[in-house]
Amino acid sequence: xxxxxxxxxxxxxxxxxxxxxxxxxxxxxxxxxxxxxxxxxxxxxxxxxxxxxxxxxxxxxxxxxxxxxxxxxxxxxxxxxxxxxxxxxxxxxxxxxxxxxxxxxxxxxxxxxxxxxxxxxxxxxxxxxxxxxxxxxxxxxxxxxxxxxxxxxxxxxxxxxxxxxxxxxxxxxxxxxxxxxxxxxxxxxxxxxxxxxxxxxxxxxxxxxxxxxxxxxxxxxxxxxxxxxxxxxxxxxxxxxxxxxxxxxxxxxxxxxxxxxxxxxxx
Amino acid sequence: xxxxxxxxxxxxxxxxxxxxxxxxxxxxxxxxxxxxxxxxxxxxxxxxxxxxxxxxxxxxxxxxxxxxxxxxxxxxxxxxxxxxxxxxxxxxxxxxxxxxxxxxxxxxxxxxxxxxxxxxxxxxxxxxxxxxxxxxxxxxxxxxxxxxxxxxxxxxxxxxxxxxxxxxxxxxxxxxxxxxxxxxxxxxxxxxxxxxxxxxxxxxxxxxxxxxxxxxxxxxxxxxxxxxxxxxxxxxxxxxxxxxxxxxxxxxxxxxxxxxxxxxxxxxxxxxxxxxxxxxxxxxxxxxxxxxxxxxxxxxxxxxxxxxxxxxxxxxxxxxxxxxxxxxxxxx
Numbered sequence: 001x002x003x004x005x006x007x008x009x010x011x012x013x014x015x016x017x018x019x020x021x022x023x024x025x026x027x028x029x030x031x032x033x034x035x036x037x038x039x040x041x042x043x044x045x046x047x048x049x050x051x052x053x054x055x056x057x058x059x060x061x062x063x064x065x066x067x068x069x070x071x072x073x074x075x076x077x078x079x080x081x082x083x084x085x086x087x088x089x090x091x092x093x094x095x096x097x098x099x100x101x102x103x104x105x106x107x108x109x110x111x112x113x114x115x116x117x118x119x120x121x122x123x124x125x126x127x128x129x130x131x132x133x134x135x136x137x138x139x140x141x142x143x144x145x146x147x148x149x150x151x152x153x154x155x156x157x158x159x160x161x162x163x164x165x166x167x168x169x170x171x172x173x174x175x176x177x178x179x180x181x182x183x184x185x186x187x188x189x190x191x192x193x194x195x196x197x198x199x200x201x202x203x204x205x206x207x208x209x210x211x212x213x214x215x216x217x218x219x220x221x222x223x224x225x226x227x228x229x230x231x232x233x234x235x236x237x238x239x240x241x242x243x244x245x246x247x248x249x250x251x252x253x254x255x256x257x258x259x260x261x262x263x264x265x266x267x
Numbered sequence: 268x269x270x271x272x273x274x275x276x277x278x279x280x281x282x283x284x285x286x287x288x289x290x291x292x293x294x295x296x297x298x299x300x301x302x303x304x305x306x307x308x309x310x311x312x313x314x315x316x317x318x319x320x321x322x323x324x325x326x327x328x329x330x331x332x333x334x335x336x337x338x339x340x341x342x343x344x345x346x347x348x349x350x351x352x353x354x355x356x357x358x359x360x361x362x363x364x365x366x367x368x369x370x371x372x373x374x375x376x377x378x379x380x381x382x383x384x385x386x387x388x389x390x391x392x393x394x395x396x397x398x399x400x401x402x403x404x405x406x407x408x409x410x411x412x413x414x415x416x417x418x419x420x421x422x423x424x425x426x427x428x429x430x431x432x433x434x435x436x437x438x439x440x441x442x443x444x445x446x447x448x449x450x451x452x453x454x455x456x457x458x459x460x461x462x463x464x465x466x467x468x469x470x471x472x473x474x475x476x477x478x479x480x481x482x483x484x485x486x487x488x489x490x491x492x493x494x495x496x497x498x499x500x501x502x503x504x505x506x507x508x509x510x511x512x513x514x515x516x517x518x519x520x521x522x523x524x525x526x527x528x529x530x531x532x533x534x535x536x537x538x539x540x541x542x543x544x545x546x547x548x549x550x551x552x553x554x555x556x557x558x559x560x561x562x563x564x565x566x567x568x569x570x571x572x573x574x575x576x577x578x579x580x581x582x583x584x585x586x587x588x589x590x591x592x593x594x595x596x597x598x599x
């Protein structure tokens with residue numbers, strides 16, 4: 001089974017909220033250099049979903065990673081290889097910068113077509129910068145294949161059908177779909193595996209394949225291919241007027257807090 | 268699609284009732300339609316829609332299309348897409364609004380890409396630019412650390428709106444409007460996925476979305492026990508529900524269905540008590556609409572204190588029992 005996983009390099013979403021600074025001129029957020037980029041956490045879980053299938057029958061399954069961006073940090077984008085993925089393709093060029101979900105999905109669709117026949121594509125349910133959650137479904141639509149989003153479990157059944165548990169508001173749906181198909185993965189899948197030392201060694205020897213826009217035959221990419229226009233990006237001002245209740249002991253503070261809630265008619 | 272006019276709200280129905288999010292986006296859609304002086308349509312997709320059509324008129328729709336079919340009982344995107352493609356072709360709206368629900372977040376991008384337009388997801392506010400008649404959509408980005416206003420010139424414009432972000436109109440049973448059946452000959456060959464079953468994972472007691480008080484715990488609780496003991500007791504006294512930030516769910520201390528946050532439940536109770544929750548932007552996206560946030564956390568620098576109205580800096584193991592005892596005394 002040929003599996004493709006789309007992974008995005010993002011600013012670490014676990015970084016403290018206060019570290020985010022606005023780059024108004026370029027309509028984006030920046031983080032100070034000490035905050036390192038990471039693989040989007042949901043995308044790591046998408047890699048995990050593919051590797052769980054590969055674990056069952058290693059020689060029969062191949063996992064190819066695609067990452068899109070510019071000046072991608074090799075140690076970051078190679079992480080899926082060190083987890084156990086087989087190949088890495090980078091869509092890497094300055095022209096890929098400044099895109100929206102439409103530009104990204106369009107470029108990914110062209111890259112997938114260039115890769116050739118596949119059975120399953122995995123994406124994270126959304127990335128942690130724009131939190132858009134459109135690339136997976138959009139890529140499936142552009143490729144004309146079925147999609148199941150926000151999966152917490154993916155199994156390949158005998159005969160090649162794929163069984164997916166899809167998280168919904170009060171539980172989950174169980175769906176069956178025939179590949180080739182696209183699945184987006186949610187955190188309910190469970191933690192992604194750590195890279196092993198052996199994996200890191202193997203990954204260090206692998207060189208990613210780098211494709212430019214011309215290699216995938218797409219004239220318009222990145223900012224030039226956008227559909228959604230950012231009118232304004234801003235950081236809302238937080239009032240931060242917390243009334244911190246203090247007392248001689250933590251227990252007294254707890255009791256006083258309850259009293260305060262009563263005085264303010266909260267309880 | 269220069270001739271497209273009016274607004275189309277994609278509504279959701281469960282057991283013959285309009286979902287609250289549908290009333291909310293009908294309210295938002297009504298305001299935009301009035302500004303444009305154009306019609307507000309609503310398509311309801313499901314099975315046994317019944318009086319939900321009338322409820323949609325009462326909530327602001329001028330015309331309701333009821334796509335009622337046993338095959339539409341369960342959401343599946345290739346089936347629902349057949350309805351939406353026909354609806355967009357016939358109704359030809361300028362703007363399409365959906366809820367940021369399990370269905371909406373799945374359907375909106377597929378529809379947008381099919382139509383070659385852009386969807387703006389998880390919006391908090393929708394407005395019309397009077398000069399261009401284009402919709403401008405405000406949504407949180409960077410995990411809630413910033414907001415962005417988006418627009419697009421490709422028609423129809425599509426947006427999904429976050430649960431509890433907009434207010435519904437007061438239902439008016441006397442509002443004029445019509446409900447028509449919208450029959451779609453569903454092509455079985457185009458249905459790509461089969462829903463085998465839907466498993467409900469509802470927790471006992473009050474649903475977290477409906478609770479006036481929510482007692483939520485985070486990583487700082489250290490394990491599953493406090494959720495069933497200390498938090499449960501406080502929730503019982505306040506007649507509220509229990510919630511959690513993401514770490515307790517990821518660690519399987521509590522079911523995923525009580526996760527509050529960007530990718531979990533979005534709630535707006537009267538009182539939200541956050542215990543051992545640092546208050547990441549992702550978590551706050553799920554509870555920022557609460558009337559009053561109260562925080563108990565041992566880290567005075569925790570972000571939650573920037574969001575809370577009241578707080579105690581201290582170990583929850585000591586603070587919470589004394590707080591609960593006093594609350595019990597005061598509310599009894």
